[in-house]
Amino acid sequence: MKKYNVAIVGATGAVGEKLIQLLEDSSIAINELHLLASARSAGRKLIFNSQEVTVEETTESAFKGIDIAFFSAGGSITQKFHQAARDSGAIVIDNTSAFRMDPNTPLVVPEVNPEALRDHTYLIANPNCSTIQMVAALKPIEAAFGLDRVIVSTYQAVSGAGLHALEELEEQTKAVLAGEEPKANILPSGGDKKHYPIAFNAIPQIDLFSEDGYTFEEWKMMNETKKIMGLPNLKIAATCVRIPVMSGHSESVYIEVEKDGVTADEIREVLKDAPGIVLQDDPSTQTYPMVITAVDKKDTYVGRIRRDVDNPKGFHLWIVSDNLIKGAAWNSIQIAEKMIEMALV
Template sequence: MKKLNVAILGATGAVGTELLNVLESRKFPIGKLKLLALEVGTTVPFMGTDHVIEEASGEAFKDIQVAFFAGGPISKVMAPEAVKAGAVVIDNSSTFRLDPDVPLVVPEVNVEDIDKHNGIIANPNCSTIIMVLAINPIHKHGELKRVIVSTCQAVSGAGNAALEEMMTQYREVLEGREAIANILPVASLKKHYPIAFNLIPQIDVFFDDGYTKEEMKLVLETRKIMGLPELAISATTVRCPVVRSHSEVINLETERRITRNDARRILSQAPGVIVQDDPAEQLYPMPAYVSGRDEVFVGRIREDTTVPAGLSLWVVGDQIRKGAALNAVQIAEQLIARNRI
């Protein structure tokens, strides 16, 4: 595999750090590595060498073949600059996900869309990635009619500051004090709630129809990735007091009936999926045991007897690893394999 010059924009955050871990563990063929972030001048170790953080600019992407953008509004400005400099951008922000000219890719689901890129490939929302890995194999066999998904999303998905605030709130409650909240559900809004010993049924801002921006990401991104623009999807996203890894309750209605045993077989053969489903042994996926894993885990597989053809699934995946960093690196690997870089 040929070596590529690589840049990571947002190299010091949670996704940037995980990108470095994934690049190293998968032995991605890096020639030169350039790390970009706000902490200019500080160093980050990678494979035994300290790399100095540089400032993000159009000039920084000169001679770079692949640029991983860890996320944030800076993508809107810097991604076109990186493309102009000759890089292919794999962007983890929401900026380009619904742009009809930008592929939105989960390699196990729609790898062929990589071939359509014009310099930018969007990395989907973490909850979307976790869901489509589980439901796409079912669709191939049963043809999806309707999807109802409720998520239980870890606090780390809201950033390190939210995670630190949760830990502080736990101490405050256990010491008999009031839990102070300044971040969740949305830092920029006027009202905040503690997440310790609590659930918050809001992730991102509300639209006029009562759905949140996070919920509509699941709907619209899933339709785009799977090439099903009319697929009926309803989503509810909930922030839960979990450190890492998102969980999802997914109810599916299909055109053709798929039995519980068939679903187990189909999912056990699906790339990137591990079936963990043995009620007699109380075996099912849980975020504490899935964190750090590459795969998405599926359990509690049941037939929904309220419809002629339906299934219920419990799906858990590490939203920082497969839900962000690993998926981005897999896209880059496929760019090389498909000779698109």
Template sequence: MNKVNVAIVGATGAVGTKILEKLIERNFPVQSIKLLASKRSAGTEIAAGGFNYIVEETVPESFEGIDIAFFSAGGSISEKFAPEAVKRGAVVIDNTSAFRMVEDIPLVVPEVNAQALSNHAGIIANPNCSTIQMVAALQPVKEKFGLSRIIVSTYQAVSGAGAEAIDELGSQSQQFEGRVANEAEILPSASAAKHYPIAFNAIPQIDVFDASGYTLEELKMMNETKKIFGDYEMSVTATCVRLPVVTGHSESVYIEVDQEGVTVEDIRASMEGAPGVVVQDNPAQQLYPMPLFAEGKDEVFVGRIRKDPNHAGGFHMWIVSDNLLKGAALNSVQIAEQLIRQ
């Protein structure tokens, strides 16, 4: 297998560091790795896999000779530099929302729609973290029984909002112990008019609202799911909530299948053995997925599978995954692996 030259934009961030770790852990065929970030972070030294890497400032010329460029530094950075990388011959795997809903740009979860990679024109979009784990878990169900409706409520970790949100959760928790007023500057969204404490709280807003009353995070899940599944007639509705969990997104998912006579055992069996999916579903033994135990693991975990009492084709389940891994870094690396295989 030919080795490739790789660049990671946003290399000092939470996802960027995980991408580097996964490239090394999975023995990705790299010839060289270039770490890129802002001018402020240039010169930072990062140790990984027995090597020391020096972070460089991201400029257009950074992508000369690069084969694959991972982007995870915010949408505005991707919009500015991804075309520059493509112009210089690189394939961009973008982990922001900048290109996800662009019609001609593939939005890919390899276990679900790897075939979409054959139609890329230099940029491939990595879906939203909460979308990835849901579609990865539901793909075997859709493939076997058909899928017409999804209603999802997410319970998302603060790491999805960045390192500052993790730090704020920690400081607010300490303040709470001392009964000091919680100061909030980050959540539910840095650009929101008001900010609320996340420690010992649940915030039913991730990102900002649009005129429909849905947040942008909810709209991402709804629209991205349809694009990935290639079914724009599917009914998808989302409510996204932020919880005081550091890492690991959880989702309560209701689905309606097309085929008649499907049982809970059928749903469970379709998921068992599916790529990247682990079924943890034994209520009698209190076995079900939890974010605390999913952290640091690559898989998507599914449990609490049960039939809806009011709809013959309705089922409920609970889906959990590490949002920094399968929800971001790992999926990006798997896209790159699939590109090389193709």
């Protein structure tokens, strides 16, 4: 069995830490693991397979001999170092938005569009976390019944905004419970003019506002879904909301299928055996997906499936997944596993 030299860029971040943990469970045979981060994090010791690994500074020379490089340190770092990694012969699997909509870069969810990996030029983009779980659930439905329209409202965890946002949520929660005024410096977007507390709140803005009143997060969901599913004419709209949950994204999704006469039971039957999907849908026993049971799991959970009361082709679904696992680290590892399986690396 071939063994691979693997690098993680952003190893000390929230997704980087998950990558280290999940690589221990993956099918990738690792020869050497290189943990890369900023200069201020260099020298830290992290644990992989019960062994200490010293964090190194991310430099262009750090990719020499690397076969697979996972990038999860922000788009600017990807832009700065991706070419050096590729020139060294490494397959770059990027967890930022830097290349997701680049027409020459595959955007991949392995359960949905693995064949897109064959078109790689040593660079594969990992989709947005909220997009990944939705398309994983929608693909088997689209394959069976066609798909004409999608309207999604998200309930996204604070961990999607990084470790500092999580720390701020904890501080704000303590302040509110102590009767003090919570301080907000990060959400809804660190680069925007105003910041609002997330503790005991729901903020209908993730990322900056773009054209037509949609945020960049919403445009990501809409554009990425079309690209991944190969449906450029799909009618889709998104509203993305941040809620005071630590980890785990939830989504209320309305779809309209193309085929006549489809029933909710038929959709359940399709999802029951779909790869990476766990069906949790029994109202009589109050069985449905929840964040508290999905966190730290690799699957995407689907429930509350019901036909729309007015449109016979319309259906409602509730989709939950861990945004740091399937929404980021695990999907990246699955991409690498699939590339190895397809003899692409």
